[in-house]
Amino acid sequence: DGGITQSPKYLFRKEGQNVTLSCEQNLNHDAMYWYRQDPGQGLRLIYYSQIVNDFQKGDIAEGYSVSREKKESFPLTVTSAQKNPTAFYLCASNFGGGNTEAFFGQGTRLTVV
Amino acid sequence: GESVGLHLPTLSVQEGDNSIINCAYSNSASDYFIWYKQESGKGPQFIIDIRSNMDKRQGQRVTVLLNKTVKHLSLQIAATQPGDSAVYFCAENQDGEGGYQKVTFGTGTKLQVIP
Secondary structure, rough: OOOEEEEEOOOOOOOOOOOOEEEEEOOOOEEEEEEOOOOEEEEEEEEEEEEOOOOEOOOOOOOOEEEEOOOOOOOOEEEEOOOOOEEEEEEEEEHHHHHOOOEEEEEEEEEEO | OOOOOOOOOOOEEOOOOOEEEEEEEEOOOOOEEEEEOOOOOOOOOEEEEEEEOOOHHHHHHHOEEEEEOEEEEEEEEEEOOOOOOEEEEEEEEOOHHHOOOOEEEEOOEEEEEEO
């Protein structure tokens, strides 16, 4: 079945540590996105990528980094520079070029302990 | 645009009634809009979309209306059911850096269906 997969579903991290969230899609989508969602709030764009080896900062990129070495994969690293990393992280993908719906993964809930 | 720190507005509707969820978008150049439904602890799911050259589109039990003059989008759900309880987001395709497009979400509305 085609889809977009995020792992792990739950992640715990100690303060000061970097952590990487995985996002893989087999939908042959060109564009991939990372969003952050805080409790009771909407989605905020962290980074997005339209093609391999290229990506752009979203609205809240500080403290995060990404890579796009393969079309299918768009991992997000939450660095120790992110002051308030506890949140629900959502990855999405679409065909890009505008005018296409984005498909979402089931999310990763990151908790800093 | 989205306001950080504000909690989601809630719409309470009696089962069987119609629901109307509203959204104001920010970019008059946006040409594609989508409504998503998000259940607790899950990723958003596509409901219906509309292009800027249309002002109305209907799906199964849902209708989206677009008013470009006032940059307003609405989602109407007919005969609301308990399974419709969720958070609803509108999204727009905007031009981002380097000429690429990005998908930007509104704040969202929590729909609570009363049995």
